[in-house]
Amino acid sequence: MTLLKVILMSLSASLGLFKLQVLRTFGRETSVVDKEVVDVILSNESNKKKLIDRLNQNNNSSVEIKIEGKEFSFVTSD
């Protein structure tokens, strides 16, 4: 049973690596929005509100952020 699990794990890891390479080679990002931003900020209501509030108050044209896991923070300050 353990042997089967190890074999399946190896197959899964190898195919995962192959899939990653194929996506990197043939994947076409047609959006003007970064995928990480969609996942972390635009799909998360509280993160989105945090960014919108900042942009509504923003008097400076540059807004730099830092994404860590599922959270983000602002790097620059007004």
Added chain:
Amino acid sequence: MEIALNSLILFLLFIFPGIVFRRFYYVGEFSKQFSSGNWINTFYISLVPGLIIQIISYFTFINLIYRKPIVNNYELVNSIYSELKDNSLPKELFNFELLTWIFAYLIVTIIISFIIAQFCWLVVRNLDWDKKFSPLRFNNYWHYYLSGESLKFKDFRGILPKQKVLLTEADVLVDTGNEGTKLYKGFLRQHTICRSTGELKAIYLTDVRRYRRDLPPNNIREVPGHIMIIPAEKILNINLTYITKSEKVINYSTLFLAILNLSILLFLMFNPSKIFLRDTTIFGDIVGRFWLFLGWLFIATMLDTFFKPKNHENVKSLRYGLLFFILIIIIIIYFYFYK
């Protein structure tokens, strides 16, 4: 309708590979450039890549597939050429074996066009050559501005140095006819351009807010709805704010590993001097390459467990499993091709 046979052959040999190249070079956000302009223009533009691809295809075909000189029978070649020149179908072509080889040659040409187009696209986009050198720039210039890639243009360099644009917020001044103008603000999610001219047709905003003539903080009001589509003819101007993150320097070790990976894979598939696959048939050649590919995939995964152990769970067991598969493939190749 009379068809000029010699023109058709010239089209198949020199223009068609160029058209395939253009189809796979103009992809994603730049796909509309393939069908922009008229057909005469497309023919002329396709001629240069078509000629280059034809030369590469010829050498690939005789060295890797046909494996014998293609022009050893000068009488046959001359006869086919003379008949084509007179616009008649050469009877020598009505030979099943020859037709099969011609068909195989066309397939090779299409595959090579695809590979070269992909390679050129990857190099131009990943090394930012389209931003650094204007002749390589794609026609959809709106993409460069709306995605923030324009910051890498020589004219805009220094605005946000060493920053990667993640998201763009647009302040759009819209002409509302008799009501005057309204200023909307939202995240720019998509845009459409005209196929023939490349001009902006519409922009698509989400999380839209509207400016009011009140004092802050009451001067911004949320606009209900999910997506706002603003036609370009109603837009008076757009002010873009880029949300950025610090850009990483090029990871040379990753780049080196990617090139090494591709080189080893090409070496295995080329199988020079029959190093790996010996004394075999065409079927064995194909199956053998499949085993080599699979073997290299397991070896690459094994190397990945050493370079990036954090990407994998239970690394020790995984290595044993991979070693098991690598040994099995070595045994298969040994008994099938060496015994």
